[in-house]
Amino acid sequence: MSAKDDMKDYLAEHPRMIGVLFALLLLLSQAGTVTAGTNTHVGP
Numbered sequence: 001m002s003a004k005d006d007m008k009d010y011l012a013e014h015p016r017m018i019g020v021l022f023a024l025l026l027l028l029s030q031a032g033t034v035t036a037g038t039n040t041h042v043g044p
Helices: 003-013 016-038
Strands: none
Touching: 003 016
């Protein structure tokens, strides 16, 4: 059994985790954008 099938089975048994993973992904993407936006100084 592959890891892809294991994850699919787990998410089928725990559908709330789909929302949790989506929210975590959103949070991480926003945090990356904020971090990248604070250091906009280029050059010496």
